[in-house]
Structure formats: C-alpha cells, structure tokens
Amino acid sequence: MVTKEIVKLLSERLNISQRQAKDLLELQVKAITSHLQRRHNIITRDFGTVGIKEVPARRAYIPSEKILCEIPAHQKIFFRAANKLKELVKSWRPS
Amino acid sequence: MSAAAHINVYNGTLLDEIIHEQKLSRELVKRAAREIFVIIKEGLVRDGVVRINHFGSFKLKRMASRKGRNPQTGESITIPGHAKVIFSPCKALREMIQPIHPKPIPIPSAEPTQIKKNVKRVAVQSIPELIPEPALLKIESEATTFIEPVSEDDTQGKRKTGGHEKLIYFGIATTIIAVVAMKSMPNRVEILSTSINLPPVAQLQEKPVVGSFTSPVMDVELAAQPESEPEQLQMGSTQSEIQKEESASSTEMVTVTTFDEPTSKIEEVVIEPVETSAHAMTEVLTPAPVVITQIQPVNNFFFTERPYKLQGGNSLWRLSKNFYREPLYWPHIFFANADTINNPDKLREGRTIIMPTLEGEPGSLTFNDREKIAEGYFLVYTFYKESGHADAFFALLEAKRYSAEVVERKRHTLTLSAVENILLDQQKVVANL
Structure with missing residues (x-):
C-alpha cells in the first residue's frame, strides 16, 4: 500500500475529495514530524x-x-x- | 528540553495545531487521524508494507520460533513464530532528526593481527644481543698458542642455513684428537695438510702474563697466513688440558695445552683439524642479520579527543553519558571547553565543542583523567558560586572526591565557612570512580 491508495480510501470513508484527503494526510505527517524534530x-x-x-x-x-x-x-x-x-x-x- | 514528552495523535496539541493551521473542523481532523491509522493497519495485514510519502514505511517481518526464558521464573519457554512491525523512516526524516550521520571511526591501535606481529618481531630483535661476537679458537701450549678469529662473512652463511651446537662439539672432538696426536710427539708438532713458515724465534715478542701463568706469553706473526686471518702464538702452562669455556658473553673458547717442558724453538706448527673446527664453530655462532623495525606506540585511550557540533536537546550530562558512558564526568567536557561554554546548563545549538580525551575506562580512571575532572568540578563550583547556586558547595566536594590535590592547590583562593571547611576535610578521595 502506498500514499495514493491511502488517500483514495480516506476520501471514500470520510466522503471528502481526494485533494482534501491528501491535505489531511500531509498535515498529519507534518505535525508528527515537527513533534519528532522537537524530540517528542x-x-x-x-x-x-x-x-x-x-x-x-x-x-x-x-x-x-x-x-x-x-x-x-x-x-x-x-x-x-x-x-x-x-x-x-x-x-x-x-x- | 525533555525527550520523554508524549504527544497523543487523537487529542491535545497535535490535533490543535492542524486545526489551527487549516481552520478545519475538529471532528473531521480527528476522524481523519483515526481513519489514516486504520487504513495503515489494513494495508499492513493485506500487503505487509505501507509506504507514506515524507514519513517512511511500515513493514511486516516474519520471525521464526525460538527458545527463550521467562525472566521472572527462569523457565525455558518456546516463543512461537510471529510477525513483527518494522518502521523505517525516509531519508528526509532521518536527516531532519540528525543532519549529519556520524561515521564509524577506525581504531588502528586495537587491530589484533598487527599487535601479534609486533610482538614476534620484538622477540627476534632480542636475539642479537644474546648471541656473542665471532668465536675465537684459542690453543695454548707451552710453546704455541693459536688464536684464529674468523671473519663474519664466513659465519653468516652457515647461520642462515640453521647451524646447531652439534657442530661445535664436533669441532671440539676433532681438536682433542689433534692434541692427543701432538702429545704423542715430544717437543714437535707436525701437521701434514698445511705448512706454515714461521718467522725466526728472535722476532717473537714478549708479553706480560695475565693471571696464574708464570711463563711469558709470546705472539708470533705467521707469514703464510693472510692478514684477514691472523694467528697468534702463545706460551701456556705445563699441563695438558682441554677446556671449553662458554662465558656469560657467550664467547666460544677452546684451550689446548701440550708439552711438558717449555720450548724455545718452534719449527712447524699447524693443526689441520683446528682450522676446520674453528670454522665450524664460528659459522654456527655468528648471528644472522635481523631487520629491526620500530614499533609505533599504541594509543589505548578509552575515548580520543574529537570535535562535536551541539544539537538541540544536548546537555553536558547527556553528552558525557553517551561518549564516556558515565554522566558524572560532564565537568570534564566543561573544563575542556571553558572558552566556548559560558553556562554549563545552557548549551547553544550549532556550536562546535571539543570532546576531550578520556584515557581510562569509566570506573578505572587514570591520574590525568581524575585531575581534569576535578578541575572541571572546581570550575563548576566557581561558576555556581558566582551565580548564587544553592548547590555550589557540592561541586567542590565532588572535585575533592576525584582529586584532593587539585582542591588543596586552590584552597587558599576559596572563602569557605567553618562548616564547609569541616565537610571538605571529611570528604575522602574515592579510588574507583
């Protein structure tokens, strides 16, 4: 499974567009990495x-x-x- | 900065940050977070691998069954085969966490094969000192004594081929036979193989006798022999004896004494067996040349000095723990970087400091290590004292624990109270820290 499949599944389950789903996934990853950078x-x-x-x-x-x-x-x-x-x-x- | 801070994905700051940034509904973001991880789980079970851009990949790995032990009861148990989740971060994330990945530093001094070779060479080098100078064959008699030093060129070849002491005894044996033959002929020695024309007796030079000899010792220059093989003729004692001397300096010497009465004339003097035996002896005893190689000094320090660029989250305590395995040695770093670090409790990210050398291992420090750590604690004491830290005095006590000499050396500069003086005197130096 790759990012594209995750986005597709996410948009289907949340009834949102794939663009929105992609943004949400990227935001989530960005938030996690920023906290990792702060050693959390x-x-x-x-x-x-x-x-x-x-x-x-x-x-x-x-x-x-x-x-x-x-x-x-x-x-x-x-x-x-x-x-x-x-x-x-x-x-x-x-x- | 604490590394133990935990952030929950579904609640708290992480969710708030996303909501605040994109102005999305809290419920949507929360549902999306839940669904993302549910999808990752499903993907793991379905494909065994999930790759997420700019983050990394989760993979499943099948582990075989193995034997283990219950740590509580100590019983041997069999751990069944199972799958394990492995996360490998992407390169961008790795570089974000640690911009420069440290490379392994080779330790040339600890290479085992080289050390063994050096030890062997040392053993070989010690041999030439023990092996004596080229051996001399000395034959003493009342009338004649031959001393025939043999050139080194003749002897080295035999040594290389591996001579043995048996040859020495063979030479001695042949000498004895020759002497017995000489003894059987009164006042005259005839050797058939070689004949030497001796100078007239008038050319003999008298020399004073050394030791218990009463008769003069005379040297004769032999005209028949070349300069490279000089022979000496000496007069010895009156009794027949054969001696083999192996002195501490390992100089081989055979003494043969013949004739019951001293003689004033020498007509023909030669010993064929002596020539062969002398060569045999010297050939055996001369050492082969050994190439001496210089052994480089081995650096066996526990930690060698190197620069280190400070990163976020670094503290002297943690650095000491990571590099020296003992956090209590952190003043050692502070002392080495006293010019760079103004406050040991606040390190500036991006600055390069020097991680100083630690000669001994933790728990068995050397004298230099103890001195430097004590100096570091003393520096910490002075810093804390100036800044009004409540626990400044404990740094001084620690300094004395490592080295009392350092504290005593600088004690006159301190202004301690009576109680502190007593406590400092009671503090003892600990042998293993």
Missing part, C-alpha cells in the same frame, strides 16, 4: 509509538575490513507497536 514521542492508540532514542557510543568490529571501529553516539527513530497491532499482525505470513 508520538503515541497513537492501538497502533504504537514513534519516537527518538539516543544510541550511546560503542565499539564494533567490521569483519570485512578486519578493523575495530568506534561508532559515535547518535539518535535513532524507533517505532514500538501497540499490543493490539501486534495481535493483529501476529499470524501474518508473506504471500
């Missing part, structure tokens, strides 16, 4: 949490180059699925 965790009920976590510096070995590296501390976007979403996709198998 975005919680969606029965779906999950999107947020930013800080990964501390660590040492790693690169087997192909046979060298020891230090990976500096950095920030990472994470998604934690809610229990209901986990239950929903539990029995999913790739077709």
Whole structure:
C-alpha cells in the first residue's frame, strides 16, 4: 500500500475529495514530524509509538575490513507497536 | 528540553495545531487521524508494507520460533513464530532528526593481527644481543698458542642455513684428537695438510702474563697466513688440558695445552683439524642479520579527543553519558571547553565543542583523567558560586572526591565557612570512580 491508495480510501470513508484527503494526510505527517524534530514521542492508540532514542557510543568490529571501529553516539527513530497491532499482525505470513 | 514528552495523535496539541493551521473542523481532523491509522493497519495485514510519502514505511517481518526464558521464573519457554512491525523512516526524516550521520571511526591501535606481529618481531630483535661476537679458537701450549678469529662473512652463511651446537662439539672432538696426536710427539708438532713458515724465534715478542701463568706469553706473526686471518702464538702452562669455556658473553673458547717442558724453538706448527673446527664453530655462532623495525606506540585511550557540533536537546550530562558512558564526568567536557561554554546548563545549538580525551575506562580512571575532572568540578563550583547556586558547595566536594590535590592547590583562593571547611576535610578521595 502506498500514499495514493491511502488517500483514495480516506476520501471514500470520510466522503471528502481526494485533494482534501491528501491535505489531511500531509498535515498529519507534518505535525508528527515537527513533534519528532522537537524530540517528542508520538503515541497513537492501538497502533504504537514513534519516537527518538539516543544510541550511546560503542565499539564494533567490521569483519570485512578486519578493523575495530568506534561508532559515535547518535539518535535513532524507533517505532514500538501497540499490543493490539501486534495481535493483529501476529499470524501474518508473506504471500 | 525533555525527550520523554508524549504527544497523543487523537487529542491535545497535535490535533490543535492542524486545526489551527487549516481552520478545519475538529471532528473531521480527528476522524481523519483515526481513519489514516486504520487504513495503515489494513494495508499492513493485506500487503505487509505501507509506504507514506515524507514519513517512511511500515513493514511486516516474519520471525521464526525460538527458545527463550521467562525472566521472572527462569523457565525455558518456546516463543512461537510471529510477525513483527518494522518502521523505517525516509531519508528526509532521518536527516531532519540528525543532519549529519556520524561515521564509524577506525581504531588502528586495537587491530589484533598487527599487535601479534609486533610482538614476534620484538622477540627476534632480542636475539642479537644474546648471541656473542665471532668465536675465537684459542690453543695454548707451552710453546704455541693459536688464536684464529674468523671473519663474519664466513659465519653468516652457515647461520642462515640453521647451524646447531652439534657442530661445535664436533669441532671440539676433532681438536682433542689433534692434541692427543701432538702429545704423542715430544717437543714437535707436525701437521701434514698445511705448512706454515714461521718467522725466526728472535722476532717473537714478549708479553706480560695475565693471571696464574708464570711463563711469558709470546705472539708470533705467521707469514703464510693472510692478514684477514691472523694467528697468534702463545706460551701456556705445563699441563695438558682441554677446556671449553662458554662465558656469560657467550664467547666460544677452546684451550689446548701440550708439552711438558717449555720450548724455545718452534719449527712447524699447524693443526689441520683446528682450522676446520674453528670454522665450524664460528659459522654456527655468528648471528644472522635481523631487520629491526620500530614499533609505533599504541594509543589505548578509552575515548580520543574529537570535535562535536551541539544539537538541540544536548546537555553536558547527556553528552558525557553517551561518549564516556558515565554522566558524572560532564565537568570534564566543561573544563575542556571553558572558552566556548559560558553556562554549563545552557548549551547553544550549532556550536562546535571539543570532546576531550578520556584515557581510562569509566570506573578505572587514570591520574590525568581524575585531575581534569576535578578541575572541571572546581570550575563548576566557581561558576555556581558566582551565580548564587544553592548547590555550589557540592561541586567542590565532588572535585575533592576525584582529586584532593587539585582542591588543596586552590584552597587558599576559596572563602569557605567553618562548616564547609569541616565537610571538605571529611570528604575522602574515592579510588574507583
């Protein structure tokens, strides 16, 4: 599923035009990303949490180059699925 | 700025922002938000992947069953196979969160293979010191003593081919046989293989005797031998003996003494076996040339100094935790950037600071680390004292915990109350911090 399909389904269910549906989707994404930029965790009920976590510096070995590296501390976007979403996709198998 | 702030999609600020921006009805925006996530769920179950522009993609991944353990009871359990939701943000979002993704920094000093090679080379380098100078074969008698140093060129080739000590003993054995043969002939030594024309006895030079010898030692220059192989003739003691000396300096020496009475004339002197044995000995004992390579010093610091550009949400406490694994070392950063950072509690985004070196690991700091952290705490104390912070004195106590010397060095500049003086004296330096 891609953005276009989401917009189409959204317009059908809300009885609005696809342009409006697209605007609503973009607004939603924009609002979420702006909060992520401010290091907020975005919680969606029965779906999950999107947020930013800080990964501390660590040492790693690169087997192909046979060298020891230090990976500096950095920030990472994470998604934690809610229990209901986990239950929903539990029995999913790739077709 | 707190990273733990939670924003609900269906209520609160996020919804208000959208409504305020587009002047839409609250109910429509709320319904749209709900429907979007319902559609994403349906898309995940249907296709296994949902891609949203300028945000990212949600994917499902099938995980195989595996064995696990119940953390509460410790029982071994089997976790059944299931699907897992994975979110991968788009590049624009990733760059928005972290504009420059840090690349891994190689640590050349910690490469295990190079270290092993260096250790081997060190072991080889120590060999030439132990191996002696080219061996000398010395034969002493009342009348004659041969000292035949052998050139290094002859000896190096044999060493490369891997000579053994057996050859030394072989040489000694042949020498003994020769001496026995000489002893059987009173006052005369004849060697058939080579003949050396000796100068007249009048040319012999007298030398003082060293040690317990009573008779003079005489050197004879042999005309038949080239300059590269000089031979010396010395007079020795009166008893027959064969000695092999392996001194601490590892100089090989064989002493052969013959003749019961001292002789004043030497007509023919040569020892065929001696020549061969001498060569054998020296060939074995001379070391092969070893290439000495300089070993570079290994930098085993826990953290090496590097610049860091401050970002939103950074604090010295968090930076110290991320880079040094211990947040309490944050004054170390403050001390290193005293010119850049005016207030340790308020960092300016976009400025580049230096993350200083930490030599020891957290919990086992070196002397330099402790000094610098103590200096940092002292700097924090002075800053807090000037700004009227209530907990300024605790920074001074921390400084003494890391290094008492730093505090004692600067104590005369402080204006402490009586209670503070007592508390500071009671503060002890902790070994492992």
